[in-house]
Amino acid sequence: MKKSVAALKAYQAEQPLAAIKDQYQLETLARLSANESVYGPTPKVKEALAAVTFDRLNYYPDGSAQKLRRAVAQLNQVDPAMLVFGVGADELIQLLTRLALEPGQNIIVSAPTFGEYAIHAQIEQAETKSVAIDASTGHVDFEGILAAVNDQTSMVWLANPNNPTGVLESDPDIQGLLQQLPKSVYLVVDEAYIDFADASDNTVVPLLADYPNLIILRILSKAYGLANLRIGYGMMDVALAQKLNAVRLPYNLSDF
Numbered sequence: 001m002k003k004s005v006a007a008l009k010a011y012q013a014e015q016p017l018a019a020i021k022d023q024y025q026l027e028t029l030a031r032l033s034a035n036e037s038v039y040g041p042t043p044k045v046k047e048a049l050a051a052v053t054f055d056r057l058n059y060y061p062d063g064s065a066q067k068l069r070r071a072v073a074q075l076n077q078v079d080p081a082m083l084v085f086g087v088g089a090d091e092l093i094q095l096l097t098r099l100a101l102e103p104g105q106n107i108i109v110s111a112p113t114f115g116e117y118a119i120h121a122q123i124e125q126a127e128t129k130s131v132a133i134d135a136s137t138g139h140v141d142f143e144g145i146l147a148a149v150n151d152q153t154s155m156v157w158l159a160n161p162n163n164p165t166g167v168l169e170s171d172p173d174i175q176g177l178l179q180q181l182p183k184s185v186y187l188v189v190d191e192a193y194i195d196f197a198d199a200s201d202n203t204v205v206p207l208l209a210d211y212p213n214l215i216i217l218r219i220l221s222k223a224y225g226l227a228n229l230r231i232g233y234g235m236m237d238v239a240l241a242q243k244l245n246a247v248r249l250p251y252n253l254s255d256f
C-alpha cells in the first residue's frame with residue numbers, strides 16, 4: 001500500500017437524513033454541512049425521470065454522454081469537446097489530480113476551502129501548500145498564492161465562491177492570477193456555487209479561450225437540487241479534455 005494512503009482516514013460521509021431525523025426527533029432538516037437544497041430540483045426533473053422506460057438496462061450507457069454534452073455546451077456556450085463529465089465534481093477532482101500530479105509535486109489551495117483537493121493530492125503523494133485567506137475580508141490572498149508557486153507546483157485550486165466562506169472573487173482578480181502563473185501550472189476554478197452568485201456575470205468561462213491551463217468545474221448537486229444524481233462536469237482546453245477522458249472510466253455516468 002502507498003504510504004500516503006496508509007495515513008489516510010475515510011471521508012466521513014453524511015449520515016442518512018432519516019437517521020438524523022430519528023436521532024434528534026426532527027420533522028424537517030436542512031443539512032447545511034452538505035449545502036444541500038431543501039427545495040429539491042425543478043418539477044421538470046421528476047417529469048423526465050418518470051418518463052424513463054427501463055428497457056435499456058442491459059446496454060452500457062453512452063460513454064461520451066452526447067445528449068447531456070450538447071445541452072451543457074449550449075448552456076455555457078462552449079465547444080462540446082471542451083467538456084468532461086464525472087460522478088459529481090468529486091470525480092473530476094480525483095481525475096484532474098490523477099492526471100496532473102507526480103509524487104513530490106505540490107498543489108496550492110486557499111485556506112479554508114473544500115477539503116477534497118488536498119485529500120486527492122495526498123493520495124498522489126503530493127504536498128498541499130495552504131495560503132490563508134485574508135482574515136478581515138475573507139478574500140483569497142492572490143499575492144500569497146503566487147509567492148507559494150515553485151518549480152514543483154502543478155495545480156492551484158480556487159473554489160469560487162469559496163466553500164465554506166461563500167466569498168466570491170472577481171473575474172479580473174482571477175485573470176490577474178492566470179497572467180502571472182506559469183503556463184505549466186493548472187488553475188482549477190471550482191464554480192460549484194457560482195449559480196448562487198449570478199453565474200453568467202461571475203463565471204470565468206470567457207477566459208477559457210485564452211488560458212489553456214484554466215479548468216472550470218460545475219456541479220448539479222446544490223443550486224439544481226440534484227445531489228443524488230451524481231453529475232458534475234469540467235470545462236477546459238480540448239486537448240486537455242481528451243487526456244482527462246483518457247484517464248476516466250469509460251462508462252462513469254448512467255444514462256438515467
Ligand SMILES: Cc1ncc(COP(=O)(O)O)c(C=O)c1O
Pocket residue numbers: 034035087088089090091114159163190192193218219220221227231232
Ligand atoms: C466546492 C465544492 N466543489 C465540489 C463539490 C462536489 O460536488 P459534487 O456533488 O458534484 O460531487 C462540493 C460539494 O460539497 C463543493 O463544496
